[in-house]
Amino acid sequence: MVYFDANLVSPLMNVFLKSRLIFALSPCLLWTCTPSGNSHEAEIQWEEIDLMHARGFTLKKSGKNFLVEVLAPFPNAENSFRYLVLAEQDPSLDTTEFDAVIHLPLNRVVLTSTTQVPHLDLLGVSDYLSGFPNLDLISSESVRKRINAGEVSDLGSGPTSNLEKVVELDPDLIMLSTLGNDLDQLDLYRRAGIPAVINGDYVEETPLGRAEWIKFSGALMGELDEATVVFDSISSAFEAAGALIQNQELIKKPTVLSGVLYQDIWYAPGNKSWAAALLEAAGGQYIFHDLDGTGSLTLSYEYVLDQAQNADYWIGAADFANLSAMANADQRYLAFDAFRNQQVFTYTHRKGEKGGLLYFELGYVRPDLVLLDLIKILNPDLLPDYELYFYTQMDEK
Numbered sequence: 001m002v003y004f005d006a007n008l009v010s011p012l013m014n015v016f017l018k019s020r021l022i023f024a025l026s027p028c029l030l031w032t033c034t035p036s037g038n039s040h041e042a043e044i045q046w047e048e049i050d051l052m053h054a055r056g057f058t059l060k061k062s063g064k065n066f067l068v069e070v071l072a073p074f075p076n077a078e079n080s081f082r083y084l085v086l087a088e089q090d091p092s093l094d095t096t097e098f099d100a101v102i103h104l105p106l107n108r109v110v111l112t113s114t115t116q117v118p119h120l121d122l123l124g125v126s127d128y129l130s131g132f133p134n135l136d137l138i139s140s141e142s143v144r145k146r147i148n149a150g151e152v153s154d155l156g157s158g159p160t161s162n163l164e165k166v167v168e169l170d171p172d173l174i175m176l177s178t179l180g181n182d183l184d185q186l187d188l189y190r191r192a193g194i195p196a197v198i199n200g201d202y203v204e205e206t207p208l209g210r211a212e213w214i215k216f217s218g219a220l221m222g223e224l225d226e227a228t229v230v231f232d233s234i235s236s237a238f239e240a241a242g243a244l245i246q247n248q249e250l251i252k253k254p255t256v257l258s259g260v261l262y263q264d265i266w267y268a269p270g271n272k273s274w275a276a277a278l279l280e281a282a283g284g285q286y287i288f289h290d291l292d293g294t295g296s297l298t299l300s301y302e303y304v305l306d307q308a309q310n311a312d313y314w315i316g317a318a319d320f321a322n323l324s325a326m327a328n329a330d331q332r333y334l335a336f337d338a339f340r341n342q343q344v345f346t347y348t349h350r351k352g353e354k355g356g357l358l359y360f361e362l363g364y365v366r367p368d369l370v371l372l373d374l375i376k377i378l379n380p381d382l383l384p385d386y387e388l389y390f391y392t393q394m395d396e397k
Contacts, residue, residue, distance in 0.1 A: 139352025207367030237368035282374030
């Protein structure tokens with residue numbers, strides 16, 4: 001995430017921001033200075049682009065231009081954010097009505113979450129990435145090559161340096177996430193003349209809904225057609241994997257525990273979360289399927305033990321190296337049958353060059369791969385030759 005404290009802006013930064021602000025507020029650019037002849041132009045007509053699963057944003061098109069609206073930038077949001085993507089100029093458009101205006105084609109993009117990085121890879125525009133906070137978190141091989149070649153700036157973690165480095169890069173677009181404090185930066189980026197957009201994909205409740213946000217990135221980057229092709233392929237693969245379960249008459253669904261203890265609180269996915277949906281789609285019976293929540297549940301150890309002591313599988317046990325490491329972290333894990341039977345799986349099979357977990361980077365846009373892994377774990381006979389992609393079974397040592 002990019003953090004910034006306004007009290008720490010350097011004098012040079014203030015000068016830069018003021019110069020950008022003066023330019024942005026010049027009379028010729030204000031909505032009150034509509035050029036003569038435009039006031040009677042017909043209102044622009046936007047054509048709605050249907051989305052299959054995503055509910056958190058909408059897409060509209062007029063000629064080669066797009067109107068992108070984020071309806072759910074964060075849970076329980078009351079306001080939406082509207083972005084105009086201009087591939088061609090249209091004098092009838094009042095650009096002051098939008099939260100950001102993106103001009104195509106793009107050359108430099110700044111991202112702030114690893115979940116956004118695969119979108120560039122899948123759209124074939126990895127060379128757009130010019131800055132990211134903490135480059136060691138990125139696992140993408142194509143992006144790591146650019147990082148190693150010095151073509152991507154590390155925005156670091158210091159609040160002041162981040163904003164100043166972003167301004168120095170002068171990107172055509174910065175994509176923010178509301179999981180951190182990015183909302184606090186919107187006005188600052190706006191004043192600096194940098195188009196800042198919010199990606200709220202994590203608010204989606206279905207795997208394909210979250211994956212469809214690649215169309216959000218595609219529209220912003222002038223690659224919507226490619227994004228549609230990519231998503232259709234992912235959707236078809238996901239549905240084909242799900243059909244393996246739907247076509248079976250499962251006598252008994254295996255029961256599944258998820259989550260781990262942290263400071264005496266057991267954190268586990270809620271029943272309306274991305275992770276819970278995938279467990280159910282893979283033919284599992286999630287132990288906490290009756291506990292409402294789109295994010296993490298906070299449970300007591302005693303409750304979890306009562307509900308899940310005899311669960312068949314334990315999937316999503318953080319990133320422990322092995323069962324011994326888990327036991328050393330907390331002896332209470334030994335009470336679960338899945339632990340004693342060594343049926344514990346975690347998402348650490350693939351790591352990037354610097355140790356980042358590929359699951360947390362690629363998994364959200366490739367739920368088809370996650371689903372295949374879970375089917376292999378819970379119903380191995382359905383995929384006899386399949387090798388786990390993200391997950392691995394934890395050994396004792």
